[in-house]
Amino acid sequence: MKKKIITAAAALAMAVPMTAQIGTNPQWLDNAVFYQIYPSSYMDTDGNGIGDLPGITSRLDYIKSLGVDALWLNPVFESGWFDGGYDVIDFYKIDPRFGTNTDMVTLVNEAHRRGIKVCLDLVAGHTSVKSPWFQECANGDRNGRYSDYYIWTDTISQKDKEEIEARHRDANPEGSTRGRYVEMDAKRGKYYEKNFFECQPALNYGFAHPDPSHPWEQPVTAPGPQAVRREMKNIMAFWFDKGIDGFRVDMASSLVKNDPGKKEVSKLWNEMRAWKDRHYPQCVLISEWSDPAVAIPAGFNIDFMIHFGIKGYPSLFFDRNTPNGRPWEGQDISKEYKFCYFDKAGKGEVKEFVDNFTAAFNRTKQLGYIAIPTANHDFQRPNIGTRNTMDQLKVAMTFFLTMPGVPFIYYGDEIGMKYQMNLPTKEGSNERAGTRTPMQWAAGPTAGFSTCEPARLYFPVDTEDGKLTVEAQEKDPNSLLNFTRELVRLRHAHPALQGNGEWELVSKESQPYPMVYKRTAGGETVVVAVNPCDRKVSAKLPHIGKAQPLITTGKAVYKTGSGSDAVELKGISAAVFRIME
CATH class of the missing domain: 3.20.20.80 (Glycosidases)
Incomplete structure (x- = not known):
């Protein structure tokens, strides 16, 4: 939603x-x-x-x-x-x-x-207002099966009333998300609490801190x-x-x-x-x-x-x-x-x-x-x-x-x-x-x-x-x-690229293009570099090791040095490298 x-x-x-x-x-x-x-x-x-x-x-x-x-x-x-x-x-x-x-x-x-x-x-x-739960709750006995599945009250604040009036002035009031309550001519109560649109009455999971002056606010431990x-x-x-x-x-x-x-x-x-x-x-x-x-x-x-x-x-x-x-x-x-x-x-x-x-x-x-x-x-x-x-x-x-x-x-x-x-x-x-x-x-x-x-x-x-x-x-x-x-x-084949693999940004936040990050797991290291912009970019990285490209789009080069590494990417390109040492 x-x-x-x-x-x-x-x-x-x-x-x-x-x-x-x-x-x-x-x-x-x-x-x-x-x-x-x-x-x-x-x-x-x-x-x-x-x-x-x-x-x-x-x-x-x-x-x-x-x-x-x-x-x-x-x-x-x-x-x-x-x-x-x-x-x-x-x-x-x-x-x-x-x-x-x-x-x-x-x-x-x-x-x-x-x-x-x-x-x-x-x-x-x-649920929907068309749900049998809601229909029985609205029109049935207060002690029925679904009578406390929703949140009902006969009294709301003046501010909440004004929200209802404002919603009704909208070109499409049923499609408005404004306000907390919906007025309804129901046996169970005059107003129900909604979650989003009027047709979506909130299910009653209770209130973490019920207001003593609002008896309809049930605690989370209540039967409903x-x-x-x-x-x-x-x-x-x-x-x-x-x-x-x-x-x-x-x-x-x-x-x-x-x-x-x-x-x-x-x-x-x-x-x-x-x-x-x-x-x-x-x-x-x-x-x-x-x-x-x-x-x-x-x-x-x-x-x-x-x-x-x-x-x-x-x-x-x-x-x-x-x-x-x-x-x-x-x-x-x-x-x-x-x-x-x-x-x-x-x-x-x-x-x-x-x-x-x-x-x-x-x-x-x-x-x-x-x-x-x-x-x-x-x-x-x-x-x-x-x-x-x-x-x-x-x-x-x-x-x-x-x-x-x-x-x-x-x-x-x-x-x-x-x-x-x-x-x-x-x-x-x-x-x-x-x-x-x-x-x-x-x-x-x-x-x-x-x-x-x-x-x-x-x-x-x-x-x-x-x-x-x-x-x-x-x-x-x-x-x-x-x-x-x-x-x-590739993701399935390489543990470093899977869900539990570690993640670390190895390029600088202050130099956002390219974004280069390292994934590691199971003794394997993979470096990913992405450059969405249309100009050539490069980044100096801490030394990680010699790299083998696994997949590229555009053109990308990984250079290994004794104290640091570097990656160069042409405009609109990306690459995934496996570190070989």
Whole structure:
């Protein structure tokens, strides 16, 4: 989901106990590469212009050819489709647009037969107002099964009332995220608390510090919040028992209300992790928290470093002239980055990213994994604005697939699919529409995604006359697709490039181009150098040793000296070197 959330400050993060057990991550994660699929946009088999689960199953051989080890699917449960599947009606049922529960089991079995694991998206914080839980809660007995699954009150502050009035003055009040409460003529209460849109009532995990003057604020130990926890375990167990290998948890830090420092929500997830490890030790929990130093000690196997939370990702990839680089309402950018690093102009910096990543990595490397995705369903792809050539995208992909942690390739980024500007919103997409367009398999008006008329496509395609397709790039040994496959192969083949390998910047932050870092593990050392700018650059390095190139794009030379080494790269180039001594 689209969020403008700032996580707890570093000082508060330090207060969260590191209670996750060291060494309890499934071993397969250390060498894993994930592939994220937005199911509505991957492959349509029934000709209605919307992707489905049989479509994903039909493309598993292609996915296997990428070398990836696991899939993450955006929400596939029955939904009201106001927010791209994140308004869930029934967590135990596949949405009919995608197929059936049996179609999901078939997909899992076929993926497992190819050595690919499958993870789903768990919207743990809220449901749709169309959920039977919410309908029974709103209209049923106060002592019914679901009566305390949500947060209700008959009284709110004047300020909260003014927020409701302001939201109702918006052109599209149901699509506004403004305010905390929604007014409703319900037997259960006059107002319910929402998480995002009006149609997304917050599930009641309790309040870390209930206000005594607000009797509706239940403690986390109350029966309602405890019942919601059990329900989430039941949902996960239901799908784990059908072969699902893990969950990415949407808005994972937001469950417990009034929780400064995220202490209670961290306890909640440690409880969930202990339960999972006891019953499903090979399955994984992945958080959308974007504060790994808090999320991973809280019990997650993986946390993302993305477009919100700890700073760094935007300064690498979001040009200020692109949608995700523009300031949002009320944001002061006077002290923030001016130019993104991965741009041919070469005016960016790496300090913000390196400092924050290094701190998070050092605090979590014995506990879990940081994921730096190529993109996702909430923010723009690498192919955007002036970063639009295959050479530029190869440099970016070199970075994504040689950093520690667990890489996530967003579907289509392996062929350089564009972020399409100014698309009409659909199912709550807003500016996210441009990153949710159909997978481009072949030339043609529907890019091989569907047999429907082009006007019925979920979103339009833009193949650049067939160049940005799997079909074209399969035939080109120098394509981004085949370059990505080779990077994944190298990562699997070299322990230093895998998830637990050490990481150290060996170039200078003060001289950001090129960025050169060292990866070490199992007695092996690998040096990675990336130069996104369009001019020749060089960097003096501490002496590491003689180097053998493993993969290059553009031209790069590694020179070894007695007291120091140096690397030279032509404009828009990258290289991975193995140190031979």
